Amino acid sequence: GAVVSQHPSRVICKSGTSVKIECRSLDFQATTMFWYRQFPKKSLMLMATSNEGSKATYEQGVEKDKFLINHASLTLSTLTVTSAHPEDSSFYICSARDPGTRYEQYFGPGTRLTVT
Amino acid sequence: AQRVTQPEKLLSVFKGAPVELKCNYSYSGSPELFWYVQYSRQRLQLLLRHISRESIKGFTADLNKGETSFHLKKPFAQEEDSAMYYCALDHGSGNTGKLIFGQGTTLQVKP
Numbered sequence: 018g019a020v021v022s023q024h025p026s027r028v029i030c031k032s033g034t035s036v037k038i039e040c041r042s043l044d045f046q047a048t049t050m051f052w053y054r055q056f057p058k059k060s061l062m063l064m065a066t067s068n069e070g071s072k073a074t075y076e077q078g079v080e081k082d083k084f085l086i087n088h089a090s091l092t093l094s095t096l097t098v099t100s101a102h103p104e105d106s107s108f109y110i111c112s113a114r115d116p117g118t119r120y121e122q123y124f125g126p127g128t129r130l131t132v133t
Numbered sequence: 134a135q136r137v138t139q140p141e142k143l144l145s146v147f148k149g150a151p152v153e154l155k156c157n158y159s160y161s162g163s164p165e166l167f168w169y170v171q172y173s174r175q176r177l178q179l180l181l182r183h184i185s186r187e188s189i190k191g192f193t194a195d196l197n198k199g200e201t202s203f204h205l206k207k208p209f210a211q212e213e214d215s216a217m218y219y220c221a222l223d224h225g226s227g228n229t230g231k232l233i234f235g236q237g238t239t240l241q242v243k244p
Contacts (some may be wrong), residue, residue, distance in 0.1 A: 021161070049230060060234040061177075076231075084158065114230050122230055124177040 019045050021114045023125035030101055031133055037097045038128045040067075040111030046091035047113035051122070052084070055108040067094040067111075101132040135160050135224045139235035146210050149244050154205040154238050156194075156220030165223040166203040167232070168194055172216045178206075180218070190214070208241045 020043040022091045030036045040050055050067040065086055066077040073086035082103075087099040094113075098105050110127045134158040146152055160162055168180040181189045183196045183203060194205045203220060220235040 051230060051232075060236045061232075062230055063233065066229075066231060112177075112230075119177055120228060120230065122232070126176045 019121075019123045021110055021111065021113050021115075021125040023109075023128050025128060026126065027129045027131075029131045029133060033100055033101055035097055035099045036101055036130060037095055038109055038111075038130070040094045040096070040113070040125055042092045042113040042115070042123070045113075045115045045117055047094075048091060049089060050094040050095050050111055050113045052086065052094075053110045053112070054109065055110060055127070057108075061110060070109075071108065098130065101130070103131045103132045106130055106132045134223065137218055137220050137222050137233050137235035139211050139218075139238045141238045143238070143241065145241040145243065148212055148227050152205075152207045152210045152214070152240065152242075154218050154220075154240065156203045156205065156235055157223050158201050158220075160201075160222055160224070160235065162226065164196070164198075164203075166194075166196060167221045167223070168192070168203075168226045169219045169221055169234075170216050171219070177219070183237055200242045203239055210240075212244055215240055215242045 022041045024039045048069045052064045055061045064079045065073045067073050067086045067088040069088045071085040075081045088094040112122045112124045138157045166183045169177050170180045171177045216244045219237045221232040224233045225231040
């Protein structure tokens with residue numbers, strides 16, 4: 018099946034700094050990718066839809082200036098958490114839709130962000 | 134409001150017993166519903182989608198619009214079915230991929 022990777026798998030950063038997380042579709046091209054956030058022992062919450070070549074669309078309540086999304090190519094979307102604070106610590110998961118499999122959504126392994 | 138509810142955090146059964154993981158949804162349009170599974174230390178993966186009407190690994194799920202439910206069933210549980218199961222709803226108009234997830238149910242199949 019299709020594979021989605023994320024890098025890094027874990028990152029620790031200091032409060033006030035920015036951190037970038039990459040999401041790649043390894044064997045298919047994805048015009049649409051998604052970013053989710055998962056709090057401990059909670060479900061996944063959709064943050065935004067990343068559209069190749071255009072602006073991301075954000076879910077209600079998600080700050081677009083805080084969580085910058087760039088989808089510069091058909092295989093790469095990046096999420097930058099700007100001016101990170103401890104409350105941004107979370108598990109961030111991306112997914113990508115494969116048009117070759119009826120737009121089935123494939124998930125990355127997730128990135129654990131800890132802001133100190 | 135659009136919502137997916139999985140009332141059970143944990144479901145524990147013995148091997149060979151029937152399994153039913155409950156999922157209820159709230160959605161004003163025609164819903165597109167999915168079940169995703171996450172095995173230990175693995176990423177989330179699609180188990181089945183209602184539109185396909187397929188059976189994967191012996192699991193089936195029927196959409197009941199009257200009861201707004203999409204329960205996941207398997208007649209005989211196997212130990213390898215132990216995992217976290219999420220019910221999800223596509224909350225865009227049509228197959229947009231914008232998923233709302235339920236809280237998840239941990240299925241534990243005991244030998």
